[in-house]
Amino acid sequence: xxxxxxxxxxxxxxxxxxxxxxxxxxxxxxxxxxxxxxxxxxxxxxxxxxxxxxxxxxxxxxxxxxxxxxxxxxxxxxxxxxxxxxxxxxxxxxxxxxxxxxxxxxxxxxxxxxxxxxxxxxxxxxxxxxxxxxxxxxxxxxxxxxxxxxxxxxxxxxxxxxxxxxxxxxxxxxxxxxxxxxxxxxxxxxxxxxxxxxxxxxxxxxxxxxxxxxxxxxxxxxxxxxxxxxxxxxxxxxxxxxxxxxxxxxxxxxxxxxxxxxxxxxxxxxxxxxxxxxxxxxxxxxxxxxxxxxxxxxxxxxxxxxx
Numbered sequence: 600x601x602x603x604x605x606x607x608x609x610x611x612x613x614x615x616x617x618x619x620x621x622x623x624x625x626x627x628x629x630x631x632x633x634x635x636x637x638x639x640x641x642x643x644x645x646x647x648x649x650x651x652x653x654x655x656x657x658x659x660x661x662x663x664x665x666x667x668x669x670x671x672x673x674x675x676x677x678x679x680x681x682x683x684x685x686x687x688x689x690x691x692x693x694x695x696x697x698x699x700x701x702x703x704x705x706x707x708x709x710x711x712x713x714x715x716x717x718x719x720x721x722x723x724x725x726x727x728x729x730x731x732x733x734x735x736x737x738x739x740x741x742x743x744x745x746x747x748x749x750x751x752x753x754x755x756x757x758x759x760x761x762x763x764x765x766x767x768x769x770x771x772x773x774x775x776x777x778x779x780x781x782x783x784x785x786x787x788x789x790x791x792x793x794x795x796x797x798x799x800x801x802x803x804x805x806x807x808x809x810x811x812x813x814x815x816x817x818x819x820x821x822x823x824x825x826x827x828x829x830x831x832x833x834x835x836x837x838x839x840x841x842x843x844x845x846x847x848x849x850x851x852x853x854x855x856x857x858x859x860x861x862x863x864x865x866x867x868x869x870x871x872x873x874x875x876x877x878x879x880x881x882x883x884x885x886x887x888x889x890x891x892x893x894x895x896x897x898x899x900x901x902x903x904x905x906x
Contacts, residue, residue, distance in 0.1 A: 667777030674760025
């Protein structure tokens with residue numbers, strides 16, 4: 600996350616505004632949007648140009664980090680329904696986070712703003728013919744735990760396994776691998792840099808917006824309004840990103856949710872082929888949302904048991 604700032608977010612369409620405008624920019628600690636990407640996104644180009652005029656990249660007093668050893672997980676893709684194996688590998692300092700698609704010939708997809716292909720119900724990254732879908736939870740875990748450099752190999756499909764629908768399984772995988780200082784080709788540690796915000800910034804779309812303000816600490820405030828879904832309703836949440844434990848306890852257990860009445864429509868459109876109650880909360884627009892409440896209770900219980 601950018602250092603020393605406050606982000607105030609009011610989102611009325613879950614996953615669209617944040618994933619389209621915020622996550623791809625913040626998930627990589629090594630790159631700004633490219634001119635080609637900005638030019639290809641029409642009306643959003645002006646917003647991004649204005650935003651990055653009010654920022655700089657500065658050293659944080661910390662060194663870049665990577666994984667101590669490889670770790671892997673296997674699971675089904677939320678939208679594709681395909682089974683895939685994903686391996687998290689150590690990487691040299693300065694390499695950033697990159698996906699290596701290994702199903703046929705190896706193709707590299709860096710985690711950069713310029714790699715964003717689509718944000719319809721998930722974030723899709725791509726370069727050339729190679730694409731990687733539903734990267735949000737994994738990239739959130741890498742960022743939340745401070746893993747700056749990581750080679751992410753995916754085989755058997757082109758979608759990151761959804762696992763339980765949260766970032767927690769990826770947090771557990773990263774902890775299993777361990778985190779250490781990353782070194783460059785010369786064997787030297789490299790300082791970590793982060794985006795510093797110098798003036799208020801805002802990006803909006805419809806009735807949703809993301810705004811960032813200079814601050815002495817990193818705080819994110821998020822609002823959501825699903826008045827038609829009683830189990831979700833209107834909620835606000837504030838989070839101070841002080842260390843990886845705070846992320847692990849307060850953010851990582853948050854799970855994907857869907858609306859029961861939209862399931863058939865989404866599947867007919869080619870989405871959520873791998874969706875189930877094992878990897879998502881399912882809520883009805885009517886008052887009958889006992890399944891959702893049961894899953895919410897399970898999620899809260901799990902988060903309270905995190906050590």
